[in-house]
Amino acid sequence: MDPLTQGVLGASLSQSVSKKQHLVIAGVLGLLAGMAPDLDVLIRSQSDPLLFLEFHRQFTHSLFFIPIGSVLCALVLHPLIAKRCGLSFKQSWLYCALGFSTHALLDACTTYGTQLFWPLTNERYAWNTVSVIDPLFTLPILLLLVFATLKKIPWMARIAFLWALVYPTLGMIQRDRAEAAGWQLAQERQHEPTQLVAKPSFANILVWKVVYETEDSYYVDAVRAGTSIKIYPGESVAKLDVDRDFPWLDPNSQQAIDIERFRWFSNGFLAKHPSDEMSIIDVRYSIVPNQLDALWSIKLSPLATADTHVEYNTHRNNTQASRQLLFDMLLGL
Known part of the structure; x- marks a missing residue:
């Protein structure tokens, strides 16, 4: 998924569980941690142009990497941002973990393929329910987060996260309809x-x-x-x-x-x-x-x-x- 969508989804979950006084910093930590797994795009080789295909959506996107990735995010973001806002390291890690945890599952909703269970398997999971860029998915989450942040209303962030669950479900229904039409066409x-x-x-x-x-x-x-x-x-x-x-x-x-x-x-x-x-x-x-x-x-x-x-x-x-x-x-x- 595009970085903006990954970020706002991570922010919606972290803000959903935060207190009003921590709403802004929780959103910032969730936003940055939600985008962090895509730093794997930096793994490239000038001599081997296919190397990035093997590593993108690999170990950083594994569900088993969430505890490690979220701690790394907290170690960087806590002293830079969160500590100055009065958060403990445990609170910073929680918001980072929530944001980080959304990334791989959202990517699996797209068509590209995500290695959710690496290193146990290198199978690429693609549920084919959302396009890698879809304004109808992203914009409602973004707008609800803006209002949640400005008005200090956590329940608006919860609605944003709910939309992030509803839209791929609609996509799943649409996918199944399209597949059924495809099977019928092949039969004809x-x-x-x-x-x-x-x-x-x-x-x-x-x-x-x-x-x-x-x-x-x-x-x-x-x-x-x-x-x-x-x-x-x-x-x-x-x-x-x-x-x-x-x-x-x-x-x-x-x-x-x-x-x-x-x-x-x-x-x-x-x-x-x-x-x-x-x-x-x-x-x-x-x-x-x-x-x-x-x-x-x-x-x-x-x-x-x-x-x-x-x-x-x-x-x-x-x-x-x-x-x-x-x-x-x-x-x-």
Whole structure:
């Protein structure tokens, strides 16, 4: 989730249990601690572009790390901020722990994948109920926190946290409706999917991207789950077959290893780029939900040495045309 949402959610929980005289400082500690786990984005390597994919939402986002992460936050924030406001270290740690504890669970509500139980498992949990940015989720929490802080009313923070529980629940209902529509569409096409997922499109829980896998292909479609279901048929692409698509690739090379790392990150949803024969895309994400215009990919090179990593690329096709297509779907056009 975006840093603002992570921060205000952490602040809403810490303010919910605070006394009136501690409302502001509780909110500040919850806000900063709620954003702290995303400091893992600093773990990067110039020589290994996929390293950050392995560490983002890993140990800092594990539920087992909450006691450690919250203590670290308190050790930094208590002498800098809270001690001057009259809080004990125990109080500072409590507010930091509450803020820190919200982060990983909120990230798991998105589609990216969060390693909630690392180091016991590196499975990435993605409940696909909220987009990584969604104003309808964030703005009510923010506004309620502003009023709670200005008026010194903790119960408004509690309402904010309640909204943070209600909205993903609505997203779960919408996700299930979109998945049901996807299964029906596959049946009409006489396909038997081996797996099917529905993910919210950008900044809403009305229009969903449905991706399903058959024996040899991926199909992407958009579903508008309003008062009635509307389908926007999309595109398909052959599943990645490394031996077929890259017959020159040494299976013991670093590039071959990187493909498997990228496969783990993408939950296996990999395909050869439709217009770039040296690139592999993550089929799950695009601005327009019924298109294969991937948000990120890796690029191989037949000239690379055995120990050379792949190239990692991001694609932000946030053009006026793509925004208009998504907006039309939101309107049901």
